[in-house]
Amino acid sequence: MLVLLLAISCGRKENSPAGLKDAFGEDFLVGVALNEGQIRALDSATDSVIRLHFNAAEPENCLKSEAIHPEEDTYDWELADKYVDFCTERGITPYGHVLIWHSQLSPWFAVDENGNDVSPEVLKQRMKEHITTVMTRYKGRIKGWDVVNEAIEDDGSWRQSPFYRILGEEYIPLAFQYAHEADPDCELYYNDYGMHHEGRHRRVLELVGMLKDRGLRIDAVGFQGHMGMDYPDIDIFEKYMREVADMGVGICITEWDMSALPTITSSADVATLAQSLGIAPENMLNPYPDALPEEISAQWNKRVEDFFSMFRRNSDIIRRVNIWGLNDSSSWKSTPRRRDYPLLFNDDLTPKDVVKHFTISE
């Protein structure tokens, strides 16, 4: 009966199955990063799952400068147009990822014909032209953009990107200024990963304050939310989200996924870790090549449930939770050499237990 009431309150037809977007309908938008095959709707079963569960989306790659602006005088709109049309046709709100980022950056963007850094004036002109052209094309259709992505290191220092090397930290307010001039009604975000690192957190607070002090529009900060079984600490994540929100901005969880594999850092003692997990050291790179052990799967589902319950508790500041991929096999984290299980749907598109927890028990 409760599912029925929820369905009616969310405007769903009676007896239609509840998706994640219905379960969290009162809390925040639920989005998914779409890859090329999904944007081209090559598989009807995939399309059905996207339609049922999501009311927002981000493009995994097709709006990055290397894809959409491959040469200074050449734009390739084909897949990006399909992405926005795909969302519009399904009543899904499209978001833009990403205008200024050091990775997947068009190779020409920050260098001259000899491969040397361009001058500050040339880089500013190129940033303005890129931002203005891309945002103008999707004005009124893409609701919000990751304007700048991953400008800050774990310790809070500025990333030594070409943008920083040539313009210093000024490239960030400039990007937000150009974006607002291009589309005054569009939401603008700063996006980063590892937001549980104190150094990055402090610098993000400073950055939001600086942008606001200059009267520049910033609507929200994107906490990418790439996580694992032993990071981040959920209480720190929540505390830092709220401290950022106290600066007068919203929060978007923009790229959520949770690795189910043992975290191996460069300094990790792999042999000791392997022994503690009962895994042969030689298998530590790819510990679960065929399937996740039941016990690990149960731990993963519980930890995901804890995070999404925490997101729900903070729905006063969280505007959107975007999952960085639909099913495990479409995740950037899972490769043939290191199979991972970081997303909400299995390879065969069946929902994981935590999805059932939120959609059936409602």
Ligand code: G3I
């Ligand atoms: O498009 C080429 C294709 O022509 C070529 O045949 C193929 C094989 O080499 O590579 C294709 O490019 C790949 C691209 O994804 C598009 O599929 C790149 O190799 C691959 O490195 C790239 O990975 C993306 C990664 O960003 C790059 O850093 C992932 O799909 C994407 O999920 C990931 O997403 C980033 C966010 O944008 C920012 N936050 C971190 C997140 C994870 O890295």
